[in-house]
Amino acid sequence: MKRNLVLIILLALFCIANVGSTGKSSFSDGGGILYTQPVKSVIFRHQHHVDVKKISCEKCHSGLFEMQALLAQEKKDFIMDSLYKGRYCGACHNGKDAFASDKQCARCHVRISEKDVGHVKGKAKPYKAPVYSTVATLGKDQRKVPFNHEKHASLNCMDCHSKLFQIRKGSTKIALETHQSQKYCFNCHNGKKEFSWNNCTKCHQNWKDIKPYGILTARADRGSCVACHTNPDEMKSLVKPPEIGGEAEG
Numbered sequence: 001m002k003r004n005l006v007l008i009i010l011l012a013l014f015c016i017a018n019v020g021s022t023g024k025s026s027f028s029d030g031g032g033i034l035y036t037q038p039v040k041s042v043i044f045r046h047q048h049h050v051d052v053k054k055i056s057c058e059k060c061h062s063g064l065f066e067m068q069a070l071l072a073q074e075k076k077d078f079i080m081d082s083l084y085k086g087r088y089c090g091a092c093h094n095g096k097d098a099f100a101s102d103k104q105c106a107r108c109h110v111r112i113s114e115k116d117v118g119h120v121k122g123k124a125k126p127y128k129a130p131v132y133s134t135v136a137t138l139g140k141d142q143r144k145v146p147f148n149h150e151k152h153a154s155l156n157c158m159d160c161h162s163k164l165f166q167i168r169k170g171s172t173k174i175a176l177e178t179h180q181s182q183k184y185c186f187n188c189h190n191g192k193k194e195f196s197w198n199n200c201t202k203c204h205q206n207w208k209d210i211k212p213y214g215i216l217t218a219r220a221d222r223g224s225c226v227a228c229h230t231n232p233d234e235m236k237s238l239v240k241p242p243e244i245g246g247e248a249e250g
C-alpha cells in the first residue's frame with residue numbers, strides 16, 4: 001500500500017513538473033522583424049522594446065525608421081558602420097542608452113541558428129502580433145471615439161502615420177470644423193473612399209452622449225446629419241456655426 005502511495009505521489013510530481021515546463025516552452029514573443037541586411041540575420045522584437053523597455057513608437061519612428069517594415073534595408077547607408085556612428089539602431093545601442101552595436105554581437109545575432117535561446121524556441125519567425133494598441137481612443141469625455149486598428153489593418157501604417165496623424169498620443173486635436181476637410185480621419189471618411197463623416201453614430205457610437213453637442217436626435221437611426229440636412233451648403237454652415245449675439249430665441 002505504501003509503495004503504491006509513493007508511486008502515485010511521484011507520478012503527480014512528474015506531471016506537475018511537465019506542466020510547468022510545457023507552459024514555459026509554449027511562451028511566444030510573437031516573432032519579430034527579420035533583417036537580412038547588413039548582416040544576416042537579426043530579429044527586431046517590438047514586444048521587447050515597447051512592452052518591456054517601455055520605449056514609445058516616436059522614439060524610432062520619427063527619423064530613424066520609416067513605418068514600413070524592412071524599408072531601411074533598401075537604403076545604401078543601412079550598414080554596420082552607420083550603426084556605429086549613431087544611426088538606425090545605433091541611436092540607442094551606443095553603450096549608454098543600450099548595449100553598444102559594436103560589442104556583444106550575440107545579443108542581436110543569436111537567433112541565426114535553430115537553437116533555443118531562453119524562452120524563445122526554435123528559428124526566428126515573422127512578426128505576427130500587432131505592434132500597436134488594438135483600440136485607441138480619440139478625444140475625451142462624451143465626444144471620445146474608439147479607433148480600431150484591426151479594422152484598418154488593410155492600410156499601411158504610413159497611410160496615416162505621420163501624414164495624417166502624429167504617432168505621439170494626444171498630439172492631434174480634431175475640431176468639428178475639420179470634419180469637412182481632408183485632414184485626419186476625413187481624408188478617407190469623405191463619402192467616396194469610406195462612409196462620410198456626417199454619419200455621426202458610425203464613430204460616436206453612443207448617440208445620447210453627443211446630443212448636448214448639437215446632435216439633436218430623438219432616435220439612434222437619425223444619427224446622420226444628412227438624414228435631415230440634405231442641402232450641402234447648409235451642412236457647411238453647420239460645421240462652423242456663425243456667432244450669434246444677444247440671447248438665443250426659443
